[in-house]
Amino acid sequence: MQTILILGAGKSSVYLIDYLLETAVAKNRNIIVADVSEEIASQKLKNHQSGKAIKINLDEAENRKAIIGESDLVISMLPAFLHPIIAKDCLELGKHFFSASYESEEMRQMKNGIEAKNLLFLNECGLDPGLDHMSAMKIINDEKKAGNRIFSFKSYTGGLLAPESENNPWKYKFTWNPRNVVLAGQGTSRFIQNGELKYIPYHMLYKRLENISFDEVGDFEGYPNRDSLSYRKIYGLDDISTLLRGTLRRTGFCESWDVFVQLGITDDSFKMELPSWFSHRMFFNSFLPYHETKNLEEKLQDLLPWINDEILGKIEWLGMFSNEPLPKTDGSPAAILEEILKEKWKLDFQDRDMIVMQHLLGIETPKGMKEVVSSLVCKGENQEYTAMAKTVGLPLAIAVDLFLDGKIIVRGLHVPVLPEIYEPILEALEKTGIEFEEKIRAV
Amino acid sequence: MQTILILGAGKSSVYLIDYLLETAVAKNRNIIVADVSEEIASQKLKNHQSGKAIKINLDEAENRKAIIGESDLVISMLPAFLHPIIAKDCLELGKHFFSASYESEEMRQMKNGIEAKNLLFLNECGLDPGLDHMSAMKIINDEKKAGNRIFSFKSYTGGLLAPESENNPWKYKFTWNPRNVVLAGQGTSRFIQNGELKYIPYHMLYKRLENISFDEVGDFEGYPNRDSLSYRKIYGLDDISTLLRGTLRRTGFCESWDVFVQLGITDDSFKMELPSWFSHRMFFNSFLPYHETKNLEEKLQDLLPWINDEILGKIEWLGMFSNEPLPKTDGSPAAILEEILKEKWKLDFQDRDMIVMQHLLGIETPKGMKEVVSSLVCKGENQEYTAMAKTVGLPLAIAVDLFLDGKIIVRGLHVPVLPEIYEPILEALEKTGIEFEEKIRAV
Numbered sequence: 021m022q023t024i025l026i027l028g029a030g031k032s033s034v035y036l037i038d039y040l041l042e043t044a045v046a047k048n049r050n051i052i053v054a055d056v057s058e059e060i061a062s063q064k065l066k067n068h069q070s071g072k073a074i075k076i077n078l079d080e081a082e083n084r085k086a087i088i089g090e091s092d093l094v095i096s097m098l099p100a101f102l103h104p105i106i107a108k109d110c111l112e113l114g115k116h117f118f119s120a121s122y123e124s125e126e127m128r129q130m131k132n133g134i135e136a137k138n139l140l141f142l143n144e145c146g147l148d149p150g151l152d153h154m155s156a157m158k159i160i161n162d163e164k165k166a167g168n169r170i171f172s173f174k175s176y177t178g179g180l181l182a183p184e185s186e187n188n189p190w191k192y193k194f195t196w197n198p199r200n201v202v203l204a205g206q207g208t209s210r211f212i213q214n215g216e217l218k219y220i221p222y223h224m225l226y227k228r229l230e231n232i233s234f235d236e237v238g239d240f241e242g243y244p245n246r247d248s249l250s251y252r253k254i255y256g257l258d259d260i261s262t263l264l265r266g267t268l269r270r271t272g273f274c275e276s277w278d279v280f281v282q283l284g285i286t287d288d289s290f291k292m293e294l295p296s297w298f299s300h301r302m303f304f305n306s307f308l309p310y311h312e313t314k315n316l317e318e319k320l321q322d323l324l325p326w327i328n329d330e331i332l333g334k335i336e337w338l339g340m341f342s343n344e345p346l347p348k349t350d351g352s353p354a355a356i357l358e359e360i361l362k363e364k365w366k367l368d369f370q371d372r373d374m375i376v377m378q379h380l381l382g383i384e385t386p387k388g389m390k391e392v393v394s395s396l397v398c399k400g401e402n403q404e405y406t407a408m409a410k411t412v413g414l415p416l417a418i419a420v421d422l423f424l425d426g427k428i429i430v431r432g433l434h435v436p437v438l439p440e441i442y443e444p445i446l447e448a449l450e451k452t453g454i455e456f457e458e459k460i461r462a463v
Numbered sequence: 464m465q466t467i468l469i470l471g472a473g474k475s476s477v478y479l480i481d482y483l484l485e486t487a488v489a490k491n492r493n494i495i496v497a498d499v500s501e502e503i504a505s506q507k508l509k510n511h512q513s514g515k516a517i518k519i520n521l522d523e524a525e526n527r528k529a530i531i532g533e534s535d536l537v538i539s540m541l542p543a544f545l546h547p548i549i550a551k552d553c554l555e556l557g558k559h560f561f562s563a564s565y566e567s568e569e570m571r572q573m574k575n576g577i578e579a580k581n582l583l584f585l586n587e588c589g590l591d592p593g594l595d596h597m598s599a600m601k602i603i604n605d606e607k608k609a610g611n612r613i614f615s616f617k618s619y620t621g622g623l624l625a626p627e628s629e630n631n632p633w634k635y636k637f638t639w640n641p642r643n644v645v646l647a648g649q650g651t652s653r654f655i656q657n658g659e660l661k662y663i664p665y666h667m668l669y670k671r672l673e674n675i676s677f678d679e680v681g682d683f684e685g686y687p688n689r690d691s692l693s694y695r696k697i698y699g700l701d702d703i704s705t706l707l708r709g710t711l712r713r714t715g716f717c718e719s720w721d722v723f724v725q726l727g728i729t730d731d732s733f734k735m736e737l738p739s740w741f742s743h744r745m746f747f748n749s750f751l752p753y754h755e756t757k758n759l760e761e762k763l764q765d766l767l768p769w770i771n772d773e774i775l776g777k778i779e780w781l782g783m784f785s786n787e788p789l790p791k792t793d794g795s796p797a798a799i800l801e802e803i804l805k806e807k808w809k810l811d812f813q814d815r816d817m818i819v820m821q822h823l824l825g826i827e828t829p830k831g832m833k834e835v836v837s838s839l840v841c842k843g844e845n846q847e848y849t850a851m852a853k854t855v856g857l858p859l860a861i862a863v864d865l866f867l868d869g870k871i872i873v874r875g876l877h878v879p880v881l882p883e884i885y886e887p888i889l890e891a892l893e894k895t896g897i898e899f900e901e902k903i904r905a906v
Contacts, residue, residue, distance in 0.1 A: 208727060208730050208732060216745075217745075219727055219730075219735075219796070221730060224726075224727065228752060282666075282667070283664070284651060284663065289650060290651055290653075294660070
């Protein structure tokens with residue numbers, strides 16, 4: 021009998037739980053789902069005979085450790101900042117640990133301990149990070165093995181709407197954490213292009229776009245995301261001339277979103293403390309210069325002359341120019357904007373989300389140059405069974421299943437860049453419909 | 464016998480020390496100057512019979528407290544982050560404390576203790592903060608006393624070059640901490656204008672300027688600085704329609720500096736770790752988009768089309784387009800830029816600095832509206848006796864002198880916004896040549 025403990029039964033855990041339950045009886049496994057809400061944990065288990073829902077309060081260390089102690093393996097679906105706590109418990113109690121979050125510095129400090137106890141701690145095994153690493157490393161390692169040289173690697177991912185649900189002027193709704201969407205791109209994006217190191221500050225990011233096209237679902241725009249330079253080492257591409265990882269939005273989104281960026285409305289660095297009667301229009305106006313006679317629309321046009329009617333229409337559609345009071349008046353500009361957008365970019369019942377991912381590689385072969393374009397399109401079933409939950413949860417579920425089956429035997433602290441980890445996971449993912457379509461073109 | 468302890472004998476302490484030494488014999492005072500370098504402390508005292516130079520290591524608490532314990536009063540000229548440590552010692556040992564730095568939250572937590580021991584802790588008693596508060600509060604309180612209503616208050620300060628030393632294309636050299644100049648304006652500037660709250664993000668700041676003119680030294684441009692809104696409470700102007708505090712630069716500086724801001728070269732949020740052979744030109748190019756055929760100058764023009772030949776000339780004058788290796792390759796973009804600028808914006812031996820400050824008030828009187836413009840221009844003598852050292856050091860020296868003479872009797876935690884503090888200080892400052900010129904105009 022094997023016991024899997026899943027911590028956190030949020031939206032992205034449905035596929036993960038379903039996948040593991042499906043073979044639980046045959047494989048003689050118990051699935052314990054622990055959440056702050058026992059009800060939510062219970063719903064996800066759908067009265068399955070191998071499942072057990074429990075309430076957990078993470079602050080109670082003794083209770084937490086008792087729950088972890090009864091399991092063989094822990095999957096953490098908790099917010100990333102909680103992972104070091106859980107990982108420390110797992111190390112102490114000798115339990116394997118799996119997550120879809122970035123490997124943190126705190127996690128790295130446990131490396132020796134993890135190895136000494138012969139455990140596997142596998143992080144970054146969801147969508148992004150996760151599926152991006154696995155699918156990229158498969159191409160990279162296969163090409164290297166064939167004696168080819170990769171001189172350019174670009175990879176873009178987006179968590180967006182299925183085309184049939186793009187029924188507002190922005191062609192966008194929140195399909196995952198709204199706060200992350202509002203703050204997306206903050207900091208300085210770093211990458212290398214044709215041998216030149218490149219740095220883009222946040223306020224320039226939404227102007228420096230690349231067109232990325234999918235046969236099935238059309239055109240998107242991609243912008244570089246955070247520190248791509250560190251992936252030279254992670255992906256074993258130390259001498260590569262071009263390496264860029266980025267985020268996708270539907271074409272036309274970025275130039276309109278850039279209005280908020282330029283005005284400072286996505287700023288999360290200070291609290292506004294506005295009067296409770298402050299309107300949307302006053303809020304928007306507070307980021308524009310004062311003028312004795314010009315109205316808000318005229319001042320906006322003066323300040324950002326590149327704004328056209330389409331962009332203006334999108335801003336207006338969000339209610340930014342209205343005299344209605346704000347839904348929230350304390351908090352950062354970003355937090356107030358998020359509250360406004362949450363209402364406008366809410367998913368309708370029948371809406372479906374979509375994950376798009378594309379790798380573009382430039383490769384030198386003995387026969388000449390070639391370009392490889394590898395694309396993934398994954399659409400959600402409905403608001404519960406989303407593409408996001410699927411692409412985050414299934415890689416993790418499959419990794420755990422393969423591990424318990426003895427098909428992943430590596431131990432230590434890892435992200436899924438080793439063939440022995442990603443090969444069987446990608447193979448199993450294909451059977452669930454998560455499959456990349458590859459196009460090769462001689463250049 | 465009274466003993467004054469001055470902690471820190473850096474550049475800005477010369478006027479402070481000289482002023483206190485001048486009357487030390489007559490007033491029966493000892494001046495102890497403690498610095499990490501006994502030599503530097505000693506130089507500043509010029510063998511004066513009432514002065515004593517000592518070496519201090521602030522990490523050695525016992526020694527530090529012994530030195531503080533022997534004094535009646537401590538003036539801290541140390542970096543601001545050290546003030547809580549010194550202030551805590553002073554509170555424990557029952558010593559008065561004076562500084563030219565902002566009153567910190569940690570300082571505020573000592574308020575009750577300071578009062579209980581009947582001590583005076585006076586912060587923000589230098590130039591900015593300091594002289595700005597005092598000169599502003601004198602006008603504000605005098606107008607209020609006369610039954611007038613202040614509806615607008617704007618105040619700008621700049622630490623710049625005397626016009627005769629403006630002999631480079633930027634008309635600027637570092638006359639104080641270069642790092643603070645490179646990072647100036649970061650964060651979000653907040654103020655109120657004609658009843659409208661206004662927020663300006665950093666990347667918009669150097670475009671939203673006001674012309675500020677001085678009869679004696681010409682035109683400058685001012686931009687809003689940090690959180691002016693908090694001064695409504697500090698200055699007792701809660702219902703004011705316009706309140707803005709800002710920074711002055713010589714006209715033409717900001718649009719050129721904005722090139723660095725727009726490109727992200729003033730970014731201090733990450734380390735670059737560039738190859739050691741990286742040139743100025745490569746550094747600058749790393750903030751521009753890649754292009755197959757266009758050169759750096761063409762790409763810059765494409766990205767920032769408002770750049771004219773004059774601006775381009777200024778950037779070029781700094782060596783930004785040269786193939787010379789960088790003076791520093793590790794550190795943030797801001798740190799690397801600072802290192803480049805330090806060489807180019809170095810003061811020559813004969814250069815003189817200059818402090819400019821201007822308050823502009825809109826006032827409603829029973830006889831109608833009037834405008835008050837109060838201006839200070841203070842030029843340095845030479846590279847040692849700078850305007851910066853004078854305007855930071857003399858307010859502090861005078862405050863201490865008046866306090867020890869029993870002419871400031873208030874106790875507790877204060878900044879100089881009370882008439883009983885600022886009135887005698889401003890009066891004494893006038894005798895040293897630090898004097899505001901006031902113009903009143905009916906509107």
